[in-house]
Amino acid sequence: MADVHPADDGATRPSQWNVPNVLTAIRVLLVPVFAWMLLSHPHDQTWRWWTTLVFIVAILTDFADGRIARKYNLVTDFGKLWDPIADKALTGMAFVGLSIIGELQWWVTAIILIREWGITWLRQSLLKYDFVMAANKGGKLKTLTQSLALILYLTWLPQQPVVVQWLGWLLMAAAFVLTVVTGLDYVRAARRHRAAWRAEHGQG
Template sequence: MTTADPARKPSNWNVPNVLTALRLVMVPLFAWLLLAYPADPAMRWWANAVFILAILTDAADGRIARKYNLVTNFGKLWDPIADKALTGMAFIGLSILAELPWWITILILVREWGITVLRWAIIKYGVMAANRGGKLKTVVQSVALAMFIPGLQFMPMWWVVIAWILMIAAFVLTILTGLDYLREASRLRNSYLAEHPKEES
């Protein structure tokens, strides 16, 4: 595989974007495995395997896109949407099963989808890509969810304690990075309007 010409705009039809689309397709499969037989430890581990595989495609698509200059606006927008669809389904599923308080799920989803809507709302001013804080948040969320999905009721106490520590850390990071994205959106808008003063209302 050769590195793409940096001066050439990459096509949306590339490996990273295909991985992003695949992750979206895996969401309903994961949901069924998690919710169909919640009292079956084997099914819970299958659900976790699909979840982890989907998360790994997220790590792979970003690395490939950057290494081979395949970063596209499609990827910048749909990659975080695919992530939020997957993790959102995990949070909702765990709350449906009464294994995670609804208030945690609701606050996290309001932040996650609120920032996603904000990305679309400010697309005129620029693409707001994931920053380091957002990526760390995604990693901590993913690890916490991967520890919850097999079912804490089936796990030893040390597992339960670590899972809850990670979930609390994920919750705090989710809120703090949400505030960072709000500041970034404001900066993008102000920079754009400074360059295009006639468009300011």
């Protein structure tokens, strides 16, 4: 079940210039670099390894910035806005790029992107009800599974050993299922908390 917490009251205002925000900015800048590398050299194995490395570096900044921000109380408005945008831009570009070069079905990409951006919009819409919807364990597992599946696909999966291909397919299938299931979980949690807020404020 999705976790929902009261929105930040803004009492603590750390500097916008901090390590987590720098990592987020780096991830944003890496997205067009990654896109160019993938789409301009899709059938060159050496380029595919380098493309995969760029994606891994970008994904690692995603895992690092949130941990650092929470541990050292460096959560900022910039991070709140751009961290999810950077995440969705990076993984979204990976899914779209793989579909463009014919290595991932478009319907898989479409459903995943609709879920990702839909939940991002849902989180923003909940702010007017004084709630911030945090990622739950299922959502975190979804993100990890997506990342691992994309890494294997980016290595030019059809050129890898059969065992790696099967692992890539299984991880992508698992990522797809987790994406849909956790998306539905977030929607149910959002409806429940929105209804509770309206009832509390006499807007039922």
